[in-house]
Amino acid sequence: MKPKPSVEIVQYTAPARVGGPKVIIIGAGMSGISAGQRLSDAGISDFMILEATDRIGGRIHKTEFAGMNVEMGANWVEGVNIDPADDKINKVNPIWTMVHDELKLNTSLSNYDHLASNTYMEEGGLYDEGFVQKTINRADEVQKYGDRLSSNEKYGDITVMAMQRFHDHLPYGPTKPVDMVIDYYTNDYEFAEPPRVTSLQSTHPLPTFADFGDNVCFVADQQGFESVVHHVARQYLETDASTGDIVDPRLLLNKVVKKIKYTTDGVVVKTEDGWLYEADYVMVSVSIGVLQSNLIRFKPHLPHWKNMAMYQFDMAVYTKIFLKFPSKFWPDGPGTEFFLYASSRRGYFPVWQHLENEYPGSNILLVTVTDDESRRIEQQTDEETKAEAMEVLRKMFPNEDVPEATDILVPRWWSDRFFRGSFSNWPIGVDRYEYDLIRAPVGRVYFPGEHTSERYNGYVHGAYLAGKDSADILIECVKKGENQNECVDAGTLKYDVPGKYE
Structure with missing residues (x-):
C-alpha cells in the first residue's frame, strides 16, 4: 500500500508573466473548457484546470469499437437549420459552426420521417x-x-x-x-x-x-465529436506544434477533487492524491449528478438555497448500445435508418438505428435505452444485455437468419462516479428563480455546466454557452478591483433572503 504523505503540499502551478486573480476550474468538459477560454480572452490567464479523468471532453467521448471510433456520449448536433430560406431562424448553433465550418467533421442528417x-410488432413483422x-x-x-x-x-x-x-x-x-x-x-x-x-x-x-432549427446531425467522424472540445481548448492552451496535443501545464489530468474549502479571502481545493491547490476563485464545472453525490465536499456546506435548487434537478441517463454483426440482416436504403420496436414493456430496446449511412459496410446497429432501463442494464453483464438485444432482434425479424453479434459496447454513465448520468432534465416547477439559484455563485465558488443553461440544458451548445456565461459573472466581479470582496459578499447575500427555500 502506498504510504500517505506526512504533510500536505500546497501547490499552484501557473506559467510566467500572468496577471489577474488565480482561478481553479474543476472539470475539462465542454463547459469547463469554454469557461477557460472566456477567462483567457478577458486577460485572466493565471488559472488551472483540474480534470478527474485522463482526457478532456467530459460526456463527449469517442472510443474504439469494432475497428472504428464511435461516440459513447453526445453524438448529435441538435438544432441545425439546413434551409437558408427559413427566415424564422436567425441564430446559428455555435457547435454546428465548429463542427461543420471550422473542423469540417463528417456528419449525417438524421431523418425520422419514415x-x-x-x-415492428413485439413478436415480429411490421405494423x-x-x-x-x-x-x-x-x-x-x-x-x-x-x-x-x-x-x-x-x-x-x-x-x-x-x-x-x-x-x-x-x-x-x-x-x-x-x-x-x-x-x-x-x-x-x-x-x-x-x-x-x-x-x-x-x-x-x-x-x-x-432558436437554431429543427434538424439534427449525427457526428460520425474518426476524430470524434470531442475534437470540438479540443478545438476550443487550443484557442488558449499551449499545444505541441508537431502533434497538436495539448501540453499546457495549467491542465492537470487524473486530478480527482474531493474537497473545496472557501472563505471570503479565497479557496483551497484538495484532490484525492493529497495535493492542495490555492486560488482566489474556483469554477466547479461538474455534472449536476456529481454535485448531488458525495464526490466533492464543500467546507462550509453549501447554503440551503443552493442545495435545494440543485436537488430539484434530475440527472437523466441516456444509453447508446452498439452491436456489431458479421453480416447485415436488416433493411437498408433510403427511409430505413431508424426503426422502432413496439414492446408491451415501455422503453425496452425501443429505438434502433443502423449506421450504414455513417459507417458504410460496418454492420453496426445502435439501440437507445434510457432512465430505469439504462440503470438496469448498467448493473448486468454485457453478455446478458447482448442476449436480450438478440432476442428482440430475432423477434423483429423472424424470417431472417439473424447472426449472433460479435461485439457489444454498453456505456455506463450512471455508474461512473465522475458523471452520474448523461445530462440534466428540468423537472416540473423550475422557474427563473430556480434557474438563478442553480447558476448563482456561492461566495468565490462558481457553477458552470449544461444544467445551468436556462434555454439549452442537456445539450452540448448549452454546456458551451453556460461556461461562457459563468465566466462572465466571475469577470464582472473581478472588474470591481479593490471591491472584489464586496462583489463576492453581494453575490452570496443576493440569494440569502427569505423566500421559498428559507
Whole structure:
C-alpha cells in the first residue's frame, strides 16, 4: 500500500508573466473548457484546470469499437437549420459552426420521417404504416397543443403527461405497444426521462429547435465529436506544434477533487492524491449528478438555497448500445435508418438505428435505452444485455437468419462516479428563480455546466454557452478591483433572503 504523505503540499502551478486573480476550474468538459477560454480572452490567464479523468471532453467521448471510433456520449448536433430560406431562424448553433465550418467533421442528417413504415410488432413483422402514422399524427397534434398551453403563463408549469391528459390524450398514460413506443420516441428519446416527470414549460416549444432549427446531425467522424472540445481548448492552451496535443501545464489530468474549502479571502481545493491547490476563485464545472453525490465536499456546506435548487434537478441517463454483426440482416436504403420496436414493456430496446449511412459496410446497429432501463442494464453483464438485444432482434425479424453479434459496447454513465448520468432534465416547477439559484455563485465558488443553461440544458451548445456565461459573472466581479470582496459578499447575500427555500 502506498504510504500517505506526512504533510500536505500546497501547490499552484501557473506559467510566467500572468496577471489577474488565480482561478481553479474543476472539470475539462465542454463547459469547463469554454469557461477557460472566456477567462483567457478577458486577460485572466493565471488559472488551472483540474480534470478527474485522463482526457478532456467530459460526456463527449469517442472510443474504439469494432475497428472504428464511435461516440459513447453526445453524438448529435441538435438544432441545425439546413434551409437558408427559413427566415424564422436567425441564430446559428455555435457547435454546428465548429463542427461543420471550422473542423469540417463528417456528419449525417438524421431523418425520422419514415418511422410509420419501420415500426415492428413485439413478436415480429411490421405494423401497418397507416395505423402507425395515425398514432404519430395524434402525438404531433398533442405536442402542438402543448406548445400553445405552455405559452399561456396563467396555467403555470405542469408535466408533459398532465398536458397529454388535459388534451384527452392517453388519460392513463400510453398502454398499447404502438402508443408507448411513439410516446417514448416523442419524449424519452429526447429528454431521457418519461413525460410524467418532464416539465412542459421548459420543453414546449423546445428552445434549441425554436432558436437554431429543427434538424439534427449525427457526428460520425474518426476524430470524434470531442475534437470540438479540443478545438476550443487550443484557442488558449499551449499545444505541441508537431502533434497538436495539448501540453499546457495549467491542465492537470487524473486530478480527482474531493474537497473545496472557501472563505471570503479565497479557496483551497484538495484532490484525492493529497495535493492542495490555492486560488482566489474556483469554477466547479461538474455534472449536476456529481454535485448531488458525495464526490466533492464543500467546507462550509453549501447554503440551503443552493442545495435545494440543485436537488430539484434530475440527472437523466441516456444509453447508446452498439452491436456489431458479421453480416447485415436488416433493411437498408433510403427511409430505413431508424426503426422502432413496439414492446408491451415501455422503453425496452425501443429505438434502433443502423449506421450504414455513417459507417458504410460496418454492420453496426445502435439501440437507445434510457432512465430505469439504462440503470438496469448498467448493473448486468454485457453478455446478458447482448442476449436480450438478440432476442428482440430475432423477434423483429423472424424470417431472417439473424447472426449472433460479435461485439457489444454498453456505456455506463450512471455508474461512473465522475458523471452520474448523461445530462440534466428540468423537472416540473423550475422557474427563473430556480434557474438563478442553480447558476448563482456561492461566495468565490462558481457553477458552470449544461444544467445551468436556462434555454439549452442537456445539450452540448448549452454546456458551451453556460461556461461562457459563468465566466462572465466571475469577470464582472473581478472588474470591481479593490471591491472584489464586496462583489463576492453581494453575490452570496443576493440569494440569502427569505423566500421559498428559507
